[in-house]
């Protein structure tokens with residue numbers, strides 16, 4: 588009895604900690620087309636776009652610039668936090684310039700740009716916004732006091748980038764100077780630089796999401812040396828090396844970034860489970876694009892481009908188009924990230940990260 592009483596204060600303070608409702612007012616989102624909510628449509632000559640139908644078909648019923656048939660993982664997490672979806676940075680800028688908006692939104696901003704990578708050169712010719720430029724855009728907001736520093740400290744920070752760097756490594760017309768290992772190391776150096784800067788600018792709750800199995804995307808049909816009947820093993824090997832470097836960075840967070848909490852979302856493993864047991868997750872097809880051409884995997888043509896075909900039920904497909912998951916897949920991934928177990932996101936899930944009472 589005595590001993591149990593001793594435990595009570597500890598237990599109670601723990602319960603208070605987890606029962607406290609979250610106070611995450613905002614999300615700041617960085618990365619590529621997995622997260623892009625429409626930034627690229629505000630760049631005049633940008634060629635990585637999804638601002639035409641049937642993108643957006645099954646939720647927004649209009650194109651928003653998102654590269655899927657509905658909401659993205661970032662959108663679903665915003666819903667879980669009970670805050671509004673983050674709008675594209677370039678949309679905010681445009682609205683402030685044309686006088687239809689006065690202040691930056693208090694629920695965060697989406698900086699992600701489809702086609703971009705963690706390396707500056709990746710798809711530069713498509714006029715995408717590199718991760719480094721996304722960081723500079725965020726930095727300008729902080730330095731010009733456009734967003735409150737207290738708000739930034741309570742916010743979630745999301746980063747997902749690297750698929751385009753690794754996919755492009757296998758493009759036939761770009762001979763690579765680096766071997767796969769050095770290439771991945773150069774990518775991880777950019778991630779560390781990004782984290783140093785966002786931490787310096789006030790980020791305290793940071794989620795790094797692993798890449799999915801990029802070697803399994805239908806767009807591998809575009810690569811002359813990729814197999815079609817199975818995933819592209821050499822590409823997935825690089826992805827796994829990158830992901831494991833990312834997880835090491837997160838494990839090192841307490842030493843490197845005092846006061847910040849980092850989590851690693853194991854999206855790769857979550858998606859591999861969908862591929863292994865499709866029926867359990869409501870998928871009928873985990874290999875081909877729902878929307879694309881009628882060649883192998885539907886992977887040689889972007890959805891919505893002249894001559895495209897679309898399946899009857901997009902949410903029965905893992906892949907909406909040649910590179911991107913369907914909204915159904917994103918919804919399942921976001922569930923795993925929000926409240927999942929350690930095999931899905933660690934050391935904390937996003938729900939616990941959001942409820943941490945950081946005083």
Ligand SMILES: *[C@@H]1O[C@H](CO)[C@@H](O)[C@H](O)[C@H]1NC(C)=O
Nearest residue numbers: 629630631632633634713714
């Ligand atoms: C877009 O491309 C056109 C034609 O190449 C060029 O004249 C124009 O300056 C470009 N616009 C921007 C904003 O880069």
Ligand SMILES: *[C@@H]1O[C@H](CO)[C@@H](O)[C@H](O)[C@H]1NC(C)=O
Nearest residue numbers: 678679681682683685686687
């Ligand atoms: C301002 O820009 C936004 C975003 O491009 C647009 O939706 C809106 O219609 C514009 N408003 C005015 C008054 O021009």
Ligand SMILES: *[C@@H]1O[C@H](CO)[C@@H](O)[C@H](O)[C@H]1NC(C)=O
Nearest residue numbers: 776777778779780781783843
């Ligand atoms: C990040 O900051 C740490 C010190 O806080 C430093 O040792 C490291 O070199 C920096 N890394 C990069 C890539 O800027």
Ligand SMILES: *[C@@H]1O[C@H](CO)[C@@H](O)[C@H](O)[C@H]1NC(C)=O
Nearest residue numbers: 871872873874875876885898
């Ligand atoms: C997936 O869908 C594609 C395109 O509709 C089709 O060709 C393929 O046979 C399907 N695969 C499976 C396993 O059902």
